[in-house]
Amino acid sequence: MEKNKNETIVIPGDFVGTSEEFTAGNGVCAEEGNLFALQIGEVSVNEQREISVLPAVETPPVIKEGTVVVGRVEDLKEMVAVVSLACVVGKEQREIVAPTQAVIHISNVKTGYVNELQQEFGVLDLVKAKVIDAKALRLSTEERDLGVIKAMCGKCKSELKRKGNVLVCERCRREETRKISYDYGKGVV
Numbered sequence: 797m798e799k800n801k802n803e804t805i806v807i808p809g810d811f812v813g814t815s816e817e818f819t820a821g822n823g824v825c826a827e828e829g830n831l832f833a834l835q836i837g838e839v840s841v842n843e844q845r846e847i848s849v850l851p852a853v854e855t856p857p858v859i860k861e862g863t864v865v866v867g868r869v870e871d872l873k874e875m876v877a878v879v880s881l882a883c884v885v886g887k888e889q890r891e892i893v894a895p896t897q898a899v900i901h902i903s904n905v906k907t908g909y910v911n912e913l914q915q916e917f918g919v920l921d922l923v924k925a926k927v928i929d930a931k932a933l934r935l936s937t938e939e940r941d942l943g944v945i946k947a948m949c950g951k952c953k954s955e956l957k958r959k960g961n962v963l964v965c966e967r968c969r970r971e972e973t974r975k976i977s978y979d980y981g982k983g984v985v
């Protein structure tokens with residue numbers, strides 16, 4: 797009986813019951829003996845017959861300093877790689893709502909000297925990176941397990957395979973360089 801109640805999704809203003817049946821809990825208001833939902837969510841009734849509306853939408857993952865994210869390289873400028881964020885590592889099923897664009901500055905790519913960003917990233921590469929500035933959304937790929945985890949051949953768009961420190965295209969034999977993550981090609985994010 798109670799189970800049924802728990803599966804009901806309501807919107808603000810929906811009638812959820814009467815004051816005779818329930819007392820108003822979180823997200824519920826009483827008006828002349830009738831109880832109404834104040835927010836979108838699931839109706840829930842506890843043992844004390846208190847009726848509540850629990851938010852149905854999970855809060856998006858919070859991006860803070862140290863959060864490891866996965867994103868796709870959208871653009872390569874002279875000093876920064878522009879990355880659109882796809883997910884937070886460990887919370888892949890939850891999409892990032894906003895903001896979505898982050899940058900990796902040329903000085904945060906790896907510990908050694910970077911001559912050209914084009915030698916470290918390719919457009920459409922998937923990268924794993926750590927947030928170093930949550931406000932400006934700046935990322936770093938300096939650590940060993942950070943960097944490109946999936947890359948495509950610049951010529952034929954096949955997925956590149958790792959061969960030592962370089963990536964090779966098995967189709968057209970093209971060789972490319974990247975700041976490769978230790979996890980490259982493992983499919984684990």
Ligand SMILES: [Zn+2]
Pocket residue numbers: 949950951952953954965966967968969970
């Ligand atoms: Zn190729």
